[in-house]
Amino acid sequence: MSDRKKLFPAEPEIKMSTPCADLERDIAKLTGEKEFRIFSIFPADNPRIAILIRDDFVLRLEQADSEPESKVFFAGQTTELGTRLKDKAEDHKPIGERFEVIGLEESGWQKGRAGMLYRDLVQDRAGGRLIASHVKVSEAGETPDYVHFHDIDFQIIYCIAGTCRLVYEDQGDVLEFRAGDCVLQPPGIRHRVLDCSEGFEVLELASPAEHITYADHELQLPNSHIDVERKYRDQKFHFHRARASESESPAEIQISDLGFATPSAERVSAERFTLPATPESTIRRLPDPAIFVYLTDGEVDAAYGDNSAARIKTGSALFCSGEQELTLQATEDPASGILFQLAL
Known part of the structure; x- marks a missing residue:
């Protein structure tokens, strides 16, 4: 079995697909009173597509400019989202010669997954090859997150300010993430943000720029199995704790x-x-x-x-x-x- 099949689920067969004017609102309603569960979100920083599942019913939601008059039905089709993203990655533009500086508040903030605010730090996301995001939480306290994982080539997160508590698959107890700390999240590692302090901000670098975030509703974190040497594809989880001397x-x-x-x-x-x-x-x-x-x-x-x-x-x-x-x-x-x- 390939590493991808071990780490990532097969794309489910869609039963219904519909546009929606407010994706966040509809996800909240369907996962609340309608008892759907999130299967995947794309992309995390500004979600446009969500796949939701209840029993064997698979619903695809896509952000639209206005409220649709009717729903669109498909039968016997898979989401094909992962395949289309892989094809798109092959079409990424060459990076070329670049020298870009982004100031503290020059680019706009937008609401992303789990209520977090994002702003881009690299123009056109380096031709689709890199997303560099300044991320912050809008409110302190418990984070409306769930166990999830990303289909990425790499992802690295640096804590700018504040603190948060996270849990990672096979890595032991709750990890406190503080200003100056940095973590490598390998592709497919399950993790969850538990809570954040007021003023929590991070720098996040990931490739490709747009990638799928999957939910894992079965795994409870922290889990009892510990394997700090585990490889996800060809990468390992790595956490760097800032030392006092570095400041x-x-x-x-x-x-x-x-x-x-x-x-x-x-x-x-x-x-x-x-x-x-x-x-x-x-x-x-x-x-x-x-x-x-x-x-x-x-x-x-x-x-x-x-x-x-x-x-x-x-x-x-x-x-x-x-x-x-x-x-x-x-x-x-x-x-x-x-x-x-x-x-x-």
């Missing part, structure tokens, strides 16, 4: 590898950096093929090759790709952030 003000450049290259099968590497404002304290990296930077403190002058330059401030992000060198130098003492090398 101190150094007299010289500090760079720490967060250890994601091997667990992600070389898809992602991550470095936390702190730069004093001295000429010799400069980070130099070649995109391989892409780099994403998020600045947590201070200001940095970023340059890509000889022709592109920008000043990055706290809470801003940078994305670049191509064959020229990226340099980062602090303008204030110190400047800190996290740099991801991405194999897209």
Whole structure:
């Protein structure tokens, strides 16, 4: 049996398909009083399609611009959503040469899965190859989440502010996720967000940009089985806990590898950096093929090759790709952030 068949369910046969003007409202109604269960959501940051199941009845909902006058029926068809997404992935545009800076509040927020708010940090999502999202919760307390998993090539989450409690399949007890922590969620790992503090925010990077999120209504987390070495496809779960020393003000450049290259099968590497404002304290990296930077403190002058330059401030992000060198130098003492090398 292939890894995909072990991790992901077969697409069910649709009994009815219908457009709806308010997908969130209709999902809540159907999973509440009508006792349907979510099978899958697509995509997580701005859901357009939901597959719901009750007994052997499979319902497909799709976001529409207005309230439909009638429902559309299909018989004997599978959702084919996974197949169509795989075909679409083959048509992703080349990334090419890019140097993009996104400010703290420059792009709009939209409501996504489980009541979370999302904003994009990379223009056109790198041709469909990457979604880089700034995510925050609208309300503190218990999160309206359920055990779920994603059909992805990779997904990495960095905690910007606040705390939350999560549970992961085969990884033991509840995990407290705090500012500065970072986690690699391999494809297919079941997980759930339990609750969040006020002001909880994360940075989320995932490829491809649009992917299916599936629900798992059978598995209860945390589960009793522990297998921290388990591989999901060719990746392993990896959690990096921020150390107190990483937030101190150094007299010289500090760079720490967060250890994601091997667990992600070389898809992602991550470095936390702190730069004093001295000429010799400069980070130099070649995109391989892409780099994403998020600045947590201070200001940095970023340059890509000889022709592109920008000043990055706290809470801003940078994305670049191509064959020229990226340099980062602090303008204030110190400047800190996290740099991801991405194999897209």
